Amino acid sequence: MERGTFFHSVTLDREKCHGCINCVKRCPTEAIRVRNGKAQIITERCIDCGECIRVCPHHAKQATFDSFSAIDRFPYKVALPAPALYGQFNNLDDVDPVIGALELMGFDEVFEVARAAELVSDATRRYMAGFQVRRPVISSACPAVLRLIRVRFPELLDNILPMHAPIEVAARLAKREAAAKTGLPPEQIGAFFISPCPAKVTAVKMPLGTEKSSVDGVLAIREVYPRLISLMKDVPVSAGELSGAGRMGIGWGSSGGEAAAALRERYLAADGIENVIRVLEDLEDEKFYDLDFVELNACSGGCVGGVLNVENPYVARAKLKRIRKYRPVSCNRLPDDDLSPYQWDLAVQYEPVLELDANLKAAMEKMRQMHEIEERLYGMDCGSCGAPSCKALAEDVVRGFAEENACIFKLRDEMRAMADGLTRLARALPRASNSEDSRENSEKEKSR
Incomplete structure (x- = not known):
């Protein structure tokens, strides 16, 4: 794009x-x-x-997300369930019923994103061991955090891990395997991600790190969940295991899972957008000096906290922990040391949407005007003007999007000053004489 x-x-x-x-x-x-x-x-x-x-x-x-009918555009359909999906169900000790229900829903194949997550974790370990990288390395898995850094913390772009997110890796591998198995061309194979959050929808429609995503559509967990619940009881007991992911991959569904899979002792994991911003500010100020890896998730609890889920994020996190208990540590490793399939195809660039002006001199002048306007405001940050803070209102005024009297306190003082001025003016006017009053009264009487 x-x-x-x-x-x-x-x-x-x-x-x-x-x-x-x-x-x-x-x-x-x-x-x-x-x-x-x-x-x-x-x-x-x-x-x-x-x-x-x-x-x-x-x-x-x-x-916004794709409707389930979107899968009908492709002769062969592959579901890419997020690890967070498994945490939405009660009394689940094994993920096989979920995978089987997805196949009963109309998918020809299921490729777990947790499988790709284990491969990305392995690629991350090798990348950090074999390359000179700027520490701490910041995960690129959460698309909302990646976009936040891109527009608000450009100095940290060099710290970002240049790896595709597991959903992108899963889509590419799933299409490759399906094409080899069926003989169909990749364009006839549809890969559909079952997402816990809207940021991943944007990551597919407007990707970073690649020109075009291999994911063909994004379905919401909350839309798929009712269908799965009704079908899980019909899943036959399989002689073989359907799941191909271990603890590491499924652990990506909650905060700390990716960092733990990187096998680094000196790591930090933060979730919730406000906590993420505080960590990024501290990273920008170089307050962390002994960290190797930083995992940041915009949603509280990690991907289980996405707004497209149905379960409480902390309950879902506990459910994922129960499922992981019965899984092997990891089921997927890279076949060789070639990391190119997992690394970004394109570098992520700074998007200067917060700059006041492309011209430095003009931007400095607008900054000066902003400070002057902000000084005249009240510092209440009440939001009644429609902007989040007095500073934001000052910026809107400088950009020409708002007036200074949008501040209700400023408007109140202007109205009060106007009322005081009218009062003083009324007092300063000479009163009408008695003869004039009598003449006016007599004229009124005549007119009656």
């Missing part, structure tokens, strides 16, 4: 929007404003983390 064009899986239903500021205050890139009583999403700033979907009490923010 060309630079400057944007696809977003997070959308706004203006009819449902009440103009509250819940989403405005929680957006990590200040991509939302309330104008004329309705929220507006600044498309170039949005990273599709889904936080606004999570906090909107009126369900005005929605996630």
Whole structure:
């Protein structure tokens, strides 16, 4: 996709929007404003983390994804279930019933993303051992975090692990295996990811690190879940095991799983977008000096906390832990030392959407104007103006998107000053004389 064009899986239903500021205050890139009583999403700033979907009490923010009928476009269909899917079911000791139910749903084959996750973990270990890399290495698996760094923390781009996410690796391997087995060309094989969050929808439609994703569609876990529940009881007892992933791969579904699979003792794992931002700020300030690997997940609890799931993230995390208990440590390793199939095809570039102006001199002048406006505001950061903070309002004024009196405190003072001025003016006017009053009264009497 060309630079400057944007696809977003997070959308706004203006009819449902009440103009509250819940989403405005929680957006990590200040991509939302309330104008004329309705929220507006600044498309170039949005990273599709889904936080606004999570906090909107009126369900005005929605996630877009493919309908199940999209799989009918392909003669051969492969399901790519996220590890987080397994944590949505009660009393599950084995993932085979889920895999079997996916096949009963209409998929010809299931390729677990957990399998690809183990391969990516192996590639990460070899990459960190064999290359001179800038430490700490930051995981690139969470697309919302990757986009956050791209627009807000460009100095950390060199720290990002240049590896494809497991969903991309899974799609490529699944198509290769299916083509070898069926003889079909890859374009007739559809790979569909079953996603826990909208950021992964955006990662497929507008990928980073590659020109075009091998994933052909993204289904939401919450849409697939009811179908699976009804079919799991019909899955026959198989003589062989259906799952091909171990503890490491399934562990990617919750926070800390990827970092643990990297087999590094000096690692940090953080989840929840606010915690992620604090870690990135500290990394930017070089406060961490003894870390090898950093795993960051925008959703609380990791992928199990995505807004397209159905289960409470912490309950789902406990369920994944139970499933992992009965699995081997790992079932997948790289066949050789060639890491090229797993590394990015394209470098991820800084997207300067937060810059005030492309011209440095003009940007500095706008920054000066911003500081002057911010000094005249009240520092309340109340959000009543429709912007998340006084600083954001000052920026909007400089950019020409808002007026300074959008601040209700500023407007109140202006109205009060106007009222005081009218009062002083009324007091300064000369009162009418008694003769004039009598003349006016007599004229009124005559007119009656």
